[in-house]
Amino acid sequence: MHYLGESSFNLDELYLLCVRFIREKEGKAFHLSYQDRLQLAAHCKQVAHGPYKSDASPGVGWLDVVGSDRKATWQSLGDLSRERAQEKFVEILDRACPLLAPYLEAHLNEKRDRENKIKEEAEAKEREIQRQKQQEQEQMQQQQRKQAEAAAKQNLANQKTNSVSGPVTNRDDSRRHQQEAQIRAALNQQTAVQFRQYAAEQHPDDAYKQAELIAQLQEQHFQQYMTQVYQQQLKIQQEEEQAKLLQQQPKQSQQNSTNESATVEAAAAEDFNQQLQQQLQQDGDDEAEAGPEILPASMWTRNNAAEFKKEILRDSRHCCIKIGSLATATPQSPSGEAATTNSLMAAPSMWCDKQLTAAQFKAKLAADSNARLKIGPGEVVTVRVPTHEEGSCIVWEFATDHYDIGFGVYFEWTISPSDRVTVHISESSDEEEEEEANDDGNNETGEAEHQQLDGDSKPADGAASKRRRPDDDKAVDEIIPVFRRDCHEEVYCGSHQYPGRGVYLLKFDNSYSLWRSKWLYYRVYYTK
Structure with missing residues (x-):
């Protein structure tokens, strides 16, 4: 019984391995004698039921010789304990079958490898926790050192101020501390x-x-x-x-400087054009047959850029254009009544919470009826979350029961009258987009674009599918396209920096499922 011990198997594990060995290998890799079979069967009955009982053993017929022998062998064990019966079972099988030893050795090595792997993972996790704690301590010490330096500088500045303006009264100190x-x-x-x-x-x-x-x-x-x-x-x-400096400057001097700079710039441009014309006349005889004459372009610089911008703003025929690296340029009049301009949209962040399992997350939110939604087959649920004046970033977390679901995030450039989170349910994403198009009055043009956000499909190519911002009252930007997420296995989390005031649209798409309903557990909040 050298397989028993702290570094080996316990008695129950060893007994179950021997039983499984007989079921898998007997009749294929080895054959037991009749007496060994009787002994093994009797000890197995002793382990399962204890000493012989008539109600635990079926009746034996007159001609059932094997049944009579098994009954007699079981009765012969008497009051043998369960642990001793297990040990005898292993000893009989080990003596009768030499293949048992390598079988147990292989399982023992597998068990040790598994335990070593678990131990290494636990040690690695402990080292990572210690490293994080050390980093937090270093950051805390660094922050405390910076605060101490800032406090010392502030005290020095206060001392200098006191030396000039006199000591600060106790009333001022108490008022500042109270504020x-x-x-x-x-x-x-x-x-x-x-x-x-x-x-x-x-x-x-x-x-x-x-x-x-x-x-x-x-x-x-x-x-x-x-x-x-x-x-x-x-x-x-x-x-x-x-503003005070600009008001103090006389308007007449601004006009004179503008006229003088414009005269100088015009004269320089005229001289440059004359030189280009003379050069082209000298070189144009040899190239007259190449095609029609192309007039030269003129370029020069103006010395006063600020004055140029003021002239543009005073002239209502001109407009200002704001262009971002990921935005669409839209004209804007000086009065500020132009079409809305798409600002530079920050990239979203998405991750899966490794410290909190989906089951734990759902258990936390199970008692809150406002944090659970049942999404029927073929339905699309849109959670509308207005931006908050005190926040600068939205954070979402969600998980489902048993099945995946489609998820995407959009931003609607409308100002909500309240901060309440609302839920809208539609039959499909196509129906939802058609309703939005009808509400915005796009039926007059007949050119409304529809984009199907199916969970199994990928977003369409082109800039229109990545960002769409029509010039209407409900312009919508796509932040995260709708894809099917395995949120029944992990908790999906994400965040996005506010691009401005508006309403976030969190879409949960079950339109691809024609028969299954999904239970959704979600949590949305804002941070700074």
Whole structure:
């Protein structure tokens, strides 16, 4: 019984392996004698049912010799314990079949390899956790050092100010501290739920670490907010100073400088044109038969770009055009009443949560009826999420039961009257697009484009399929095309930076499924 021990099998594992060995190999790789069969069968009955019982054994007929022998052998074991019966079973099989030893050795090696692999994975995970903790500590120390340096600089600046303007009164200090406390309280109230959830996910069983992490996040949020406030104040002061300087300059001097620069530029352009004409007349005799004469182009630079832009803005016949690397250029009049211009759209981020399984995620949201949706066969559900004034980024998480579903994200350039999240259900993506086209009044032109967002199909080629932004009241940009996602296996997450004010359209497409309904578990929130 050298296969028993901490580094080998326990008794139950060894017994089950021997039973499986008999079922797989007996009659093929080896043959047992009649007596060995009786002994193995009797010990197997002893392990399963204990000592012989008449109700546990079927009746034996007069001519059933084998049944009578098995019954007698089982009765002969008496009150043999279950563990001893298992050991005797293994010993009888090991003595009767030499092939059992290599079979058990192979399974033992496989078990050790599996245990070693699990141990290595656990050690690697532990090393990664230690590395992350060390990085967090280093970042925290670096941040504390920066805060200390900033505080020292601020104290030095306050000392210099006090030396010039006199000491600051205690009333001013108390007022400043009171304002900071009010700002901190307001910011902490806004982010209390989000920071508490994040801390619970990072340290689920340690309340002290949760409180410490929440305090760090609140301090970082406060510092970022104050930095933004200072930057905005500085920008406003600079704009006011520039406006004052522009108002102080006399209008007559601006007109004189404009006329003089225009005269000089026109004279330079005329001289340049005359030189080009003379050069072409000298060289044009040899090339007269090459084709019609092409007049030369003239180019020059103007010295005052700011004055040129003011002239363009004063002339209503001209327009301004804003062009982005991923946007469409649309004319805009000086009064600001032109068509909407598509701004540079940030790329979305998508990932699968490896720390939270789909079952755990669904268990968290199962009690919340607002976080669950039943999507019928052939239906497309659109979750409309308006942008929030206090947020700058949207985050989504979702999973389904048993089956995959199509998912995509769009952005509608309309301002919602409220911040409420609404859900719209349609039979298919084609029907949804036709309704949008009818609502926007595109039936007059007869040229509305429809794009089918099927879960099995890929988006159409061309710029129109990647970004479409018609000049109407419901212009929609495609952020993520609809594809089928294996969200029944993993929790799918994603985020996107606000391109502006509007409504996010989270589409869950079940139009490709004609018979199955899908249960959707989702969570949407905004961050800064």
